[in-house]
Amino acid sequence: MQFRRRLPSLTGLLMLEAVLRRKSFTAAAGELGVTQAAVSRQIALLEDELGQPMFLRKHRAIEPTAACLTLGSSLSQSFANIADTIEAIKASSQAVVTIGATVAFSSFWLLPRLADFRDRNPGIQIRVISQDAKIDLDSGEVDIGIRYGSPPFSDGTVIASRGDVIMPVCSPDYFRRREAGPLSARDDFIETDAVDRSWLSWTQWLAKSGATFEARPSLRFNHYTETIFAARAGQGVALGWKALVQTFLDDGTLVACDDFQLMEEGRYNVLLPLKARRTMASDLAAAWLTAMLHG
Amino acid sequence: MQFRRRLPSLTGLLMLEAVLRRKSFTAAAGELGVTQAAVSRQIALLEDELGQPMFLRKHRAIEPTAACLTLGSSLSQSFANIADTIEAIKASSQAVVTIGATVAFSSFWLLPRLADFRDRNPGIQIRVISQDAKIDLDSGEVDIGIRYGSPPFSDGTVIASRGDVIMPVCSPDYFRRREAGPLSARDDFIETDAVDRSWLSWTQWLAKSGATFEARPSLRFNHYTETIFAARAGQGVALGWKALVQTFLDDGTLVACDDFQLMEEGRYNVLLPLKARRTMASDLAAAWLTAMLHG
DNA sequence: TCCTTCGCATAAGTTTTCGTTATGTCAATT
DNA sequence: AATTGACATAACGAAAACTTATGCGAAGGA
Numbered sequence: 001m002q003f004r005r006r007l008p009s010l011t012g013l014l015m016l017e018a019v020l021r022r023k024s025f026t027a028a029a030g031e032l033g034v035t036q037a038a039v040s041r042q043i044a045l046l047e048d049e050l051g052q053p054m055f056l057r058k059h060r061a062i063e064p065t066a067a068c069l070t071l072g073s074s075l076s077q078s079f080a081n082i083a084d085t086i087e088a089i090k091a092s093s094q095a096v097v098t099i100g101a102t103v104a105f106s107s108f109w110l111l112p113r114l115a116d117f118r119d120r121n122p123g124i125q126i127r128v129i130s131q132d133a134k135i136d137l138d139s140g141e142v143d144i145g146i147r148y149g150s151p152p153f154s155d156g157t158v159i160a161s162r163g164d165v166i167m168p169v170c171s172p173d174y175f176r177r178r179e180a181g182p183l184s185a186r187d188d189f190i191e192t193d194a195v196d197r198s199w200l201s202w203t204q205w206l207a208k209s210g211a212t213f214e215a216r217p218s219l220r221f222n223h224y225t226e227t228i229f230a231a232r233a234g235q236g237v238a239l240g241w242k243a244l245v246q247t248f249l250d251d252g253t254l255v256a257c258d259d260f261q262l263m264e265e266g267r268y269n270v271l272l273p274l275k276a277r278r279t280m281a282s283d284l285a286a287a288w289l290t291a292m293l294h295g
Numbered sequence: 296m297q298f299r300r301r302l303p304s305l306t307g308l309l310m311l312e313a314v315l316r317r318k319s320f321t322a323a324a325g326e327l328g329v330t331q332a333a334v335s336r337q338i339a340l341l342e343d344e345l346g347q348p349m350f351l352r353k354h355r356a357i358e359p360t361a362a363c364l365t366l367g368s369s370l371s372q373s374f375a376n377i378a379d380t381i382e383a384i385k386a387s388s389q390a391v392v393t394i395g396a397t398v399a400f401s402s403f404w405l406l407p408r409l410a411d412f413r414d415r416n417p418g419i420q421i422r423v424i425s426q427d428a429k430i431d432l433d434s435g436e437v438d439i440g441i442r443y444g445s446p447p448f449s450d451g452t453v454i455a456s457r458g459d460v461i462m463p464v465c466s467p468d469y470f471r472r473r474e475a476g477p478l479s480a481r482d483d484f485i486e487t488d489a490v491d492r493s494w495l496s497w498t499q500w501l502a503k504s505g506a507t508f509e510a511r512p513s514l515r516f517n518h519y520t521e522t523i524f525a526a527r528a529g530q531g532v533a534l535g536w537k538a539l540v541q542t543f544l545d546d547g548t549l550v551a552c553d554d555f556q557l558m559e560e561g562r563y564n565v566l567l568p569l570k571a572r573r574t575m576a577s578d579l580a581a582a583w584l585t586a587m588l589h590g
Numbered sequence: 591t592c593c594t595t596c597g598c599a600t601a602a603g604t605t606t607t608c609g610t611t612a613t614g615t616c617a618a619t620t
Numbered sequence: 621a622a623t624t625g626a627c628a629t630a631a632c633g634a635a636a637a638c639t640t641a642t643g644c645g646a647a648g649g650a
Contacts, residue, residue, distance in 0.1 A: 001313075001316060001371075001375075002326065003309055003312065003313070003374045003375075003378055004309060004313075004326075004327050004328070006378040006381065006382065007309075007374065007377060007378055007381060008381065009607085009608095010305035010306070010309070011305070011607085011608070013377065014298055014299060014302075014305070017296075017298065018296075018298070018299075021296060024626075024627095025626075025627060026625085026626065026627080031297065031299075032299050033299070034608090034609060034610085035609070035610060035611080036626080036627075036628095037609075037610070037611080037612095037627090037628080037629080038608070038609045038610075039627095040627060040628060040629085041608085041609080041628090041629085042608080042609095044628080044629095050381070050384055050385055050388065051385060051388040051389075051418065052384070052387075052388045052417050052418030053417050053418075056414055056415070056417075057626090057627065057628090058626095059616075059617050059618065059625095059626080060616095060617080060618075060624090060625055060626045060627085061626075061627095062626085062627080063414075063415070065415050065416055065417060065418075066415050066416050066579045066582070066583065067384045067387060067416065067418065067419075067575070067579065070380060070383075070384070070575065070579075071380050071381070071384060074376055074377055074379075074380040075377060075380075076296070077373075077376065078372075078373035078374070078376050078377050079298045079302065079373070080296075080298075081369055081372065081373050082302060082308065082369055082370060082373050083298055083301040083302055084369075085365060085366050085369040085370075086301065086302060086303060086345070086366070087301065088365075089345055089347070089362045089365070089366060090345055090346060092347075092362060093345065093346035093347045094346075119351055119358075120351070120358075120360055120361050121360055121361050121362065122347050122348050122351075122360060123346065123347030123348075123360075123362065280362070280365065284361045284362065284365075287361070288361065304636085304637095306636085306637070319597075319598095320597075320598060321596090321597060321598080329637085329638060329639085330638070330639060330640080331597080331598070331599095332598090332599080332600080332638075332639070332640080332641095333637070333638050333639075334598095335598060335599060335600085336599090336600085336637080336638080337637080337638095339599080339600095352597090352598065352599090354596095354597085354645075354646050354647070355595095355596055355597050355598085355646075355647075356597080357597085357598080
């Protein structure tokens, strides 16, 4: 490393590359928008630093030495590499990446983490499409989709995926009020009835957990977000999907009120549309989602 | 291409790379041998050009954005690539490459072409070891060997190879003096008697060419070089190995005095010792030899 | 709480690098 | 012999880079 010590004037190298390409100091000067004298001087300086000529001066022409040709190919490769990256970054500075996810996932997982993404990726705008109906990846409307289910999917490539577990949650307040011990018929159950996704029902949960009583949900909501808000407000026990309620467990507005955790077979999947146009912005967003989901 | 338009300040990029590596403006400044203010300024300028911050300013620390990390990896790769090439070139500027070849090949083929190599590769010194005894590639004394024979060889890798043809040659002066038509017993034959290599004898040649007379060489030499000098001096007809006498055919000091050309099965081979240490200088020399031999 | 310290930011001024203008050289061409 | 085209060189001027000096804000210690 320590490139400054190991590298001669980068301006000189830039000029050498142009000279090599145009096979003439004068032509290169034109391309670079400087005078022929400037090029001549930079090349001379470079030859000085390298301890050997880079071009043989023929009559009205120059001929690059073999070492110069080697250097030239290294330079054009490297500069092209850098220039491409720079361009991608510049483009990303006004890029918008659209992510599609369900309302619950957006609200409970994605949006709370977006601040982190914006910090790490200033310049990239994120647009979130939250809808519970299955997102159409083929329409080109979203760059990245997040879908709950079991991969694979026919309309996109899964680039990241994680499973989830379900556990009963309630507010700390409610937890103190209820009688200690396992769930019982005396608890207030909050149920989610949604058409779009198989949110586990309390009946299913209790059966799998080996409970012997029947649940009589006292509150029912069409949307999982409302279920969770009700639980946080101390209105009873809800089925908490761990990935979704983790932020509330962390900040203490929800607590687990039973030790049993049921593993669900579905997974949260990050999907790229099959014919997605890849940009640096979408790559960065996809990489970030992957890291966050796995982390 | 047109890199100047596509690239921001290269100094800035160089600094960004150092900052990423040292994770601090101050540390990078130290490494670069400039003040912290200089680094701060260059990074700010760069962020301006790119239209987005590259680092988040945390308390007593900085955090690179995702785009910055991408750029950084591109930069360190590219700069390392360039720096390596530069170093190789600097090293080659006082490099000596030793080429081993027979006396005849050195004298008639290699040395006349060396000027071209030196033109194209100023800074690289060529040392030629001319000896008719088989050159020992294992000793490490030569970097590149040129050997006549049929590949493969056990002590080196053949990187280039060409066959040769044999034809009778004489000076233009002698050609005018002799009677026109095919070779005859009246011609003065110049013969090479060497222990080291099977230079074709006139007897063999005449047999293969279908001649009905016997050759009585009037001059005999131990070295092919002398044979050719004698022929150029008009002292008779010699067997010309085309690759070796080509320069004399070109400059007119020798002419073919028979249409028949005999293809020999041996070849001139450019050999790299099996355990050669490769340097840019030896690579360039090998590439040049290959090109010259094939061209 | 207040002070110190550590890193980065900013402004003004200086140095270095880069580039320009003007002119020169050289050899092929006319 | 004069012209032309391509690179070289020198002196000067402009732009970029760097320095010095100072500011700012937050963490950590007295």
